[in-house]
Amino acid sequence: xxxxxxxxxxxxxxxxxxxxxxxxxxxxxxxxxxxxxxxxxxxxxxxxxxxxxxxxxxxxxxxxxxxxxxxxxxxxxxxxxxxxxxxxxxxxxxxxxxxxxxxxxxxxxxxxxxxxxxxxxxxxxxxxxxxxxxxxxxxxxxxxxxxxxxxxxxxxxxxxxxxxxxxxxxxxxxxxxxxxxxxxxxxxxxxxxxxxxxxxxxxxxxxxxxxxxxxxxxxxxxxxxxxxxxxxxxxxxxxxxxxxxxxxxxxxxxxxxxxxxxxxxxxxxxxxxxxxxxxxxxxxxxxxxxxxxxxxxxxxxxxxxxxxxxxxxxxxxxxxxxxxxxxxxxxxxxxxxxxxxxxxxxxxxxxxxxxxxxxxxxxxxxxxxxxxxxxxxxxxxxxxxxxxxxxxxxxxxxxxxxxxxxxxxxxxxxxxxxxxxxxxxxxxxxxxxxxxxxxxxxxxxxxxxxxxxxxxxxxxxxxxxxxxxxxxxxxxxxxxxxxxxxxxxxxxxxxxx
Ligand code: ADP
Ligand code: MG
Numbered sequence: 001x002x003x004x005x006x007x008x009x010x011x012x013x014x015x016x017x018x019x020x021x022x023x024x025x026x027x028x029x030x031x032x033x034x035x036x037x038x039x040x041x042x043x044x045x046x047x048x049x050x051x052x053x054x055x056x057x058x059x060x061x062x063x064x065x066x067x068x069x070x071x072x073x074x075x076x077x078x079x080x081x082x083x084x085x086x087x088x089x090x091x092x093x094x095x096x097x098x099x100x101x102x103x104x105x106x107x108x109x110x111x112x113x114x115x116x117x118x119x120x121x122x123x124x125x126x127x128x129x130x131x132x133x134x135x136x137x138x139x140x141x142x143x144x145x146x147x148x149x150x151x152x153x154x155x156x157x158x159x160x161x162x163x164x165x166x167x168x169x170x171x172x173x174x175x176x177x178x179x180x181x182x183x184x185x186x187x188x189x190x191x192x193x194x195x196x197x198x199x200x201x202x203x204x205x206x207x208x209x210x211x212x213x214x215x216x217x218x219x220x221x222x223x224x225x226x227x228x229x230x231x232x233x234x235x236x237x238x239x240x241x242x243x244x245x246x247x248x249x250x251x252x253x254x255x256x257x258x259x260x261x262x263x264x265x266x267x268x269x270x271x272x273x274x275x276x277x278x279x280x281x282x283x284x285x286x287x288x289x290x291x292x293x294x295x296x297x298x299x300x301x302x303x304x305x306x307x308x309x310x311x312x313x314x315x316x317x318x319x320x321x322x323x324x325x326x327x328x329x330x331x332x333x334x335x336x337x338x339x340x341x342x343x344x345x346x347x348x349x350x351x352x353x354x355x356x357x358x359x360x361x362x363x364x365x366x367x368x369x370x371x372x373x374x375x376x377x378x379x380x381x382x383x384x385x386x387x388x389x390x391x392x393x394x395x396x397x398x399x400x401x402x403x404x405x406x407x408x409x410x411x412x413x414x415x416x417x418x419x420x421x422x423x424x425x426x427x428x429x430x431x432x433x434x435x436x437x438x439x440x441x442x443x444x445x446x447x448x449x450x451x452x453x454x455x456x457x458x459x460x461x462x463x464x465x466x467x468x469x470x471x472x473x474x475x476x477x478x479x480x481x482x483x484x485x486x487x488x489x490x491x492x493x494x495x496x497x
Contacts, residue, residue, distance in 0.1 A: 022059075025087040026051040032083050044415040045072060049080075050099070057092040059084055062099040066229065067494035069096045073233045074490070154224040155260075157217075161210035167332055169325030172204055175316045179208045182256075182287060183215035192314030194278070194288035198295050199318035202361025205291040208318075209258050212289055221255040228264035235273050251277055256287045262310075263292045266301055266489040268482035275306040282309070321362065326355040329362055333369045344376050350388045357389075357396050368392045404447045404495050406458045412495060413440040425460035439488060441467050442474035447495055 030049070034042040049072065052060040061080070063069050072080070073096055084091045163183070168176050175197050182195050197205050213225045226234070238247035251257065257277075265274050281288050292299065296311035321329070330351050338344050354372075358364045371391040372383050381387075407421075414421045417436035424437045437459065444455045445467065452464035452471075459467070478485040 020054075020088055020090070022051060022054045022088065025084070028087050029080070029083050033080070036079075036083075038418070041418065045076065049096075052097065052099075054088070054091060057090055058095055059088075059091045059093070060095050060097060062097045064099060065494065066098050067490065069098050070229060070233060070493065071490055072096055073237065074486070077237065155227050155230050157210045157213045157225055159214075161207045162214050163211040165332070165336075166204065166207055166211055167325065167328045169322060169328060171319040171321055171325060172208075175199075175204075175208060175318045178314055178316055179212050179289075180215075182289060183212040184219065185287070186219070189285045190282070190287040193282050194290050194310060194313040196296055196310055196313060196315045197289070197291045197318065198293065198315070199291075200293060200320070200361065202363035203318045203321060204362055205318065206260055207362075209260055209289060209291055212256075213258055216256050222253070223256045223258065224251070224254050225258040225260070228259065228261045231259060231274070232265060232267065232270050235270050248273075248277060248280065252280060252284060252286070254286065256289065257281055258289045260291050261293070262290050263294055263299060263301075267486035268479075270486070271302055271306065275303060275309070278306065278309060282313075288313075320359070323355060326358065326365060327352060330355045330365050330369065333366060337369060337373055341373065341377070344373055346372060346383050346388075350383055350385055353385060354388060354392060357392060364395045367395055371395075406444045406448060406450065406455065409443045409447065409495060410440050410459075412491060413443065416491065427460070438470035438474050439491070441470040442488070443491060443495065445471045447492065 030046060033046050037046070045068065048064055048068065050062050052062050054060070061072075063072065077094055077096075081091070081094045084094065163176075163180060166172075166176060178192065178195055179197070182191055185191050197208060199205050209225065213223050217223045234247065262274075265271060278288060290310060295315060295317070296307050299307050299310070302310075334344075334346050334351060350372075354368050355365070358368055368391075372388060375387055375391045376383050379387075383391075410421050410424050413436050414424050417432070417439075419433055419436055423433045424440055426433070441455060441459060444450060444458070445452070448455075450458070452467045456462040456464045456467045474488070478488055
């Protein structure tokens, strides 16, 4: 049933599901979208949209970035669905995944759709983990349209991220204990509600959340694990199709809601819904568990009321992994790898060196193990101190965050609003150009370290007061117009992707 990689050309689709040629149908869908939406819009949003598979009425599409996925889901899902449906009547649902995240894009198992709508974003599938879909909401599966109702199935849990594989140390002992208690809690009410975990990147938040999900599910509780993205676009779609009420009702039918990376919840209307949902669940005695990269008080984007509700349960920080913990995590990983690669031998000295050199986080420790393994496999030699040093060199030095260029901002905003970059730099003052120009200036201010005069220069030699005016104007509009707010937020995410 899989359609391979590129299906842009007419005849390269595989023939699955009886005699339907999905590849050709998809090529026709793309041609129609191009004709209907125009070359610019098509090139911005659809050129890199590819068909992965059609299974049980669901067409799985993929794009290279999370942003594109979000954008297509929130702006074009209905259109894509309707166009596809008119080519292939059996297509009742569209799912968009992210490809190229190191994980193979998996086709949905045939028949799996009954028990679990299996609609987690592909981006979340880990390279070697077998994703186990969380039990969907208890209610019987019902036909779901493109309204994103399937989103309620949550994001799949990674089978590797369990309590058993979580190494406990000083920096995470409290978080782990709280997670265990919440996961194993029986009986009425919730313990600490919400349980709020926060920590920098790679310190094990997601691992703990998945651990809670697995354990609670094994205990027969109805669990939904959602990333912020998943939550947001579930709501965006539900709001668009006026099914928000149903969506909320369904959310309330669960025992445990786990939300990861809530700092990404953006956009006024969605934040409001987020607040309502959290309140409703907690008031109904359902357990809520949340993770974020910052404490609740620093979730500036959220209303004070919501922040204090989030901080009203148990807030636990996971601090930087100390050396002893890094050694333990590394040893556990090495042991796990050795189980499948018996020849792979890393001396305790080398392990100690790696654990000392890589101070940042668990993700880099995992990266280090992969490199050592690659080295050992390729050369067929034991890992020495020297080879370890060169294998992990780039993990050791500090990695700079991505630098965003003003030019890229201008290009993206121009393509989004169907104007050219030179329009943005020009003197033209028609509304069609002024607004994108102001948005681009605003994004330049918030996403780069450039000064206002510098930004002015890069926008066709404008004065810094013009830039300041634009920044204030867009800030104000975002506050008043949640659609614009969401749009700007999505542009931001795309640039940061
Ligand atoms: P976060 O969500 O905080 O960014 P993750 O949970 O994704 O971090 O962790 C990053 C990687 O480090 C994962 O592979 C995870 O399994 C691993 N890791 C982090 N902390 C631990 C721990 N205490 N024990 C085992 N593995 C850990
Ligand atoms: Mg995480």
